[in-house]
Amino acid sequence: MLEILTNLFALAIGAGFIGAISGLGGGVFIVPALVVLAHMPMKVAVGASLISVVATSAGASVAFVRDGWTNLKVAMVLECATVTGAVIGAYLAGVVPTVVLELLFAAMMLQSAYFTITKRGDDILTKGDPLAERLELGGEVPAEDGNPAHYEVVKVPQGGALMVVAGLMSGLLGIGSGALKVMAMDYIMHLPLKVSSATSNFMIGVTAGAGALVFLARGDVATTIAAPVAIGVTAGALAGSRVLPYIKVEYLRTVFVVILLLIAAEMGWRALSGI
Amino acid sequence: MPKQEEDRILRVWTPILLRTILIAAMIILVGGLVLDYTFAPDYYVERYHAVQQGHLIGKEKFGLLFDRIRQGNPHAALTLGLFVLTLVPLARVAFCFILFIRERDYTYVALTAYVLAGLIIGVLVGSVG
Numbered sequence: 222m223l224e225i226l227t228n229l230f231a232l233a234i235g236a237g238f239i240g241a242i243s244g245l246g247g248g249v250f251i252v253p254a255l256v257v258l259a260h261m262p263m264k265v266a267v268g269a270s271l272i273s274v275v276a277t278s279a280g281a282s283v284a285f286v287r288d289g290w291t292n293l294k295v296a297m298v299l300e301c302a303t304v305t306g307a308v309i310g311a312y313l314a315g316v317v318p319t320v321v322l323e324l325l326f327a328a329m330m331l332q333s334a335y336f337t338i339t340k341r342g343d344d345i346l347t348k349g350d351p352l353a354e355r356l357e358l359g360g361e362v363p364a365e366d367g368n369p370a371h372y373e374v375v376k377v378p379q380g381g382a383l384m385v386v387a388g389l390m391s392g393l394l395g396i397g398s399g400a401l402k403v404m405a406m407d408y409i410m411h412l413p414l415k416v417s418s419a420t421s422n423f424m425i426g427v428t429a430g431a432g433a434l435v436f437l438a439r440g441d442v443a444t445t446i447a448a449p450v451a452i453g454v455t456a457g458a459l460a461g462s463r464v465l466p467y468i469k470v471e472y473l474r475t476v477f478v479v480i481l482l483l484i485a486a487e488m489g490w491r492a493l494s495g496i
Numbered sequence: 497m498p499k500q501e502e503d504r505i506l507r508v509w510t511p512i513l514l515r516t517i518l519i520a521a522m523i524i525l526v527g528g529l530v531l532d533y534t535f536a537p538d539y540y541v542e543r544y545h546a547v548q549q550g551h552l553i554g555k556e557k558f559g560l561l562f563d564r565i566r567q568g569n570p571h572a573a574l575t576l577g578l579f580v581l582t583l584v585p586l587a588r589v590a591f592c593f594i595l596f597i598r599e600r601d602y603t604y605v606a607l608t609a610y611v612l613a614g615l616i617i618g619v620l621v622g623s624v625g
Contacts, residue, residue, distance in 0.1 A: 265547055448574035451581055
């Protein structure tokens, strides 16, 4: 028993740490590790992954919200779009073949990786567009020297449109789609990367929380696996959220690209293997 | 957004949510895993292999949770802990709702209400289906 628990904890702590600093939730490591290494059925892995996303968000958001990294207003505006997409997605399930969606998602991840590689550092805007200013979406990046940098936000409708797609994908494929959230905020809306990551962390927990409640109510979460994973992920996320402020944006982008490529590979593998 | 009001509310809600996470972790660790490890490690391993075979899925229904707690089943503690943990991100949206009401920021009160309604519909539709 100790060996099983040690392995699950180790996997989960790593997934929680990287999930927290990247804003992607950690599910990307949990699913393949449980299926390939622990020989778990896909359904068990997806349930544990959902719980791991909730745990990452719960753990990481403690420090991110308190220290001002999370932009609650951006989160709420984009969450409206995500929830709409997720509800539409739930109704569309079965209309579009899953294989097509998985390949489409893999292609989107590859494109996101390309965008992330080509962008360097943060391009902080001092003037937002009229809608963003009306919604008061601008914020401040916390700084150790006490002089926080102010940033403004642009292209809210475009970011929102991508969030509807993210919600649709979540509803149809049962994935967190944190990558699309970070992309929308970092690349389209020009939020600083760390703010994007922290805000994505907040958002993924909300959608995954609703999904996890459904899974728990149906009895589709194998608690034997998900509970130790949740503990490890929470610990990893609490640690990751304290490290994020000290990580250079360039390093964070590299981590992000690697994860995007992993997600693309995982989705391609799911599509081609028919799991 | 009035920064002082926001900071004041965040100071109140951060420790509440952190304690909730710690309580969830304690329920899972002490109520489930430590009890299992101390009294019935073989039972945990047996269940682990049953999950690998796909046998336990769909059987740990949430509605039966309190019956199982009364029977002293340590695995009910795992489910309870996961349930408490799941409520944390959802509670954050509820706290945001309160925050925006306190700030009289009605645009965001409406947006947050829409998110909460969407989540409730999602959970209800998902549970029924």
